[in-house]
Amino acid sequence: MKINELAKVVGCSTETIRFYEKTGLLFRPERGANNYRIYHKKHLERLLFIRNCRALEMSHDEIKTLITIMVNPNNQAEHDNAHQLLQAHLQHIDERIEELTNLRQQLMKLQNHCHSSNQSCGILQELTEMSVTVKSTKNHL
Template sequence: MAHQTGLRRAQLAKLTGCNLETIRYYEKVGLLPPPPRSANGYRVYSPDLVQRLQFILRARDMGFAMEETRSLLSLTDSGTQTCAEVKLKTEAHLADVRQRISNLRRIEALLSQTASQCSGDNVPECAILDILRPEEGYATGH
């Protein structure tokens, strides 16, 4: 094996703020290719792999799912990506994020209304539990 220069996994983790196990996981699922090994058997992460991990971490921070990240990486890996393709994927993700925000706002309003109906007293009766219980004859299927 040729002598390789680069970072070992622990150094990569420290540099990027990514957990060692997460790096292993990304290798296992193919988001990060297996790095070459040095003569003494250590994995050696090149600057390209550091940049790839940073890309993955940024995508994760922006809420992209693993498959969405994989899709974005495949576009860049092939070198055939167009801004239009990336924008289309990003706009689809943005629509999903907006939908989740809308759902969370609805849940927040419902929880706020429900919590306001609770006395908070140290008694067995609880308005919150009453609201959560299905009504008589009400089908519980979703």
């Protein structure tokens, strides 16, 4: 099948497929006489695997690790790595839940400072004065 057909079956864009090929998550397809990529069932299966991992918010590095394990199914040490990877991912999710819970509490507190009856905006005033702990500033500034 062609790339646009594969993209439609999986529910992603052709750019996503090309990106996964470029990064090594998806192995490169052979090319036909017309130089079009020709995808097979193994590409579809791998792409579905990647999509499912991404739906679980796994990073590309985590997915690469799982693919390595999948390629070496008889290696018990690799299976242990899968378990450790999943445990680490769960820990990361727990940390994110805690961060989002704290964020929600901060926003609710901020919302309680709304005083629509007077001219000054309590939300803006509180935003100016409050102390917020930011985990990483690289995405916020």
